[in-house]
Amino acid sequence: MINIIDKKNCCGCNACVLHCPKSCITMQEDEEGFLYPIVDQKTCIDCGLCEKVCPVLNQGEERKPLQVYAANNPNEEIRMKSSSGGVFTLLAETIIQEGGVVFGARFNDDWEVIHDYTETKEGLVAFRGSKYVQSRIGESYCQVERFLKEGRKVLFTGTPCQIAGLNLFLRKEYDNLLTVDFICHGVPSPGVWKSYLEELIALQGNQKNSVLSHSKPIILNSIRDISRIEFRNKRLGWKKYSFAFTLSVPDGHGTKNTVLLSEPYNENIFMKGFLADLYLRPSCYACPAKCLKSGSDITIGDYWGIQNVMPEMDDDKGICCLMENTDKGGQLLSSMGWVYRKSDYSTVIKYNIACVVSVAPNLKRKLFFDKYQKTNSLIWLIDDILTPPLLRKGLSFAKRLVNKVFHFHKRNK
Structure with a gap:
């Protein structure tokens, strides 16, 4: 057992x-x-x-892709609403057009991340864009099996370990199944994500703590005031993406206004903790599915470094690296209308090493979780854990100095 x-x-x-x-x-x-x-x-x-059926106990063989591409979706609107090049939507639309079913990760009404499926192109909107939280698979594997046995084409997208788990669960190959994983840095804690959102809601009415960056304080009355969350908003470009909320908030006159609030990824406190590997799942530090061991047909990811490799393709709107891992994956790609250039595996992993190497645990991870259950402020805890002591002392000294100068001038007016 x-x-x-x-x-x-x-x-x-x-x-x-x-x-x-x-x-x-x-x-x-x-x-x-x-x-x-x-x-x-x-x-x-x-x-x-x-x-x-455990992907940790039954790990696949390391592989190399059959073909590698730099690619993007020619539809600029979809591309800008996607994390990188918008290729997922092209793959999914092809399956939908053939009467198939597409599985992916979406937010539920409480902004938790769950796996679900859609049979329509409109339903793909919810799956588009990165969700830097571990999704709950729920009954998805059973639903996939049911559709496959009915003869429906199925496209299942997920993390490499989720793809490995699905393949083991099915225990046989299906010609009508296509699996797509992505180059995964690691999955943050759903519990930490929930605490982060709850703290934003709890800050309502505190004029010193407006949600993210905005000229006027925005008061969140409930989590349902959030109408959209983007981990990779491209308002500042693909390389300098932002973490963004779209809010629908009362204006005091019985109607609601839509407000976009965003922070660059390196300033948002949740993203800082994620990128510092502070609260990833323990298995992410020893991932069982690196080096394409998941058995996926296609792997997608950001083509970081494209400006050094194919500068003519770099318009800072997002480029995917796309790896064709099986002949079945290649057949799907051949039926798409996409913009692409051939590349090679060594170049991809040079700039996106997460494809083959697990991240190292943050040295303060244990300290963070020791304090996590006791803290009154997750936002303060993440900031305190990640701020180097010398920098914190320097900031504190600078603040005291500014206060002294201010009070000195005030007394001598």
Whole structure:
């Protein structure tokens, strides 16, 4: 049976839960906000099926792609609303046009990230754009299997470990299944994400703490005032992307105004913690699916460094690196209307090393989670953990100096 002793040995893919014939495994949230399988030993028959579908215990072989491309969607509107080059939408639309089903990650009404499916092009909007939070797979693997057995084409997108979990769950290859993963840096804690949003709501009415950066304080009455969240808004460009909220807030006269609030990624506190590897899932520091081990048909990601490799393609609106891993993936690509140039694997991993190497844990990760359950302010905690002591002392000294000068001039007027 599944027994998680070291948490780095569970990526939370949910395959064991869905494959258990006795339904005796449930996912429960730990103190870090991640879900882990817990077995009810009273009903477990020790059949071992849960272990056979675990992508950590049954890792795939390292691979190299058959072809590599730099690519983007010729539709500028879709491209600008996508994290990089908008190629996911092209892949998904091709499947929808053939009567297929597309699975991806979206936000629910409470801004949690879940896996879901759509059968329409309009439904793809919710899947577009990065979500830097681990998604809940839920019943998705079972739904995929049902559609496949009905003869429907299915495109499943997810993290490499989720793709590996799906392939193991299905236990056989399906000609009508296409899997697409992405170059994954790691998945932040859903619990930390929830705490971050709750703190933004709790700041309502505090004039010193307007939400993100805005000329006037914006008061959030509830999480439902948020109408859109973008981890990779391109208002400052693809390379200097912003974390953005779109709010629908009362104007005091019975109507609501739409307000865009954003911060560059290196100034937003949640993104700073994510990019510093402060609250990633433990398995992300020893990822079982690097080097294309997931078994995906296609891998997509940002083509960082494109300005050094193909400067003529770089307009700062986003370029995908796209890896064709199987002949089946190549057949899908051949039917798309996309803008592309051939590239090579070594160049991609030179600028996006996360494809082949797991990130290292932040040295203060344990300290962060030790304080996480006790803190009154997650935002303050992240800032305190990540700010170097010498810099903090310098800022404190500068603040005291400014105050002294101010009061000196005030007394001597």
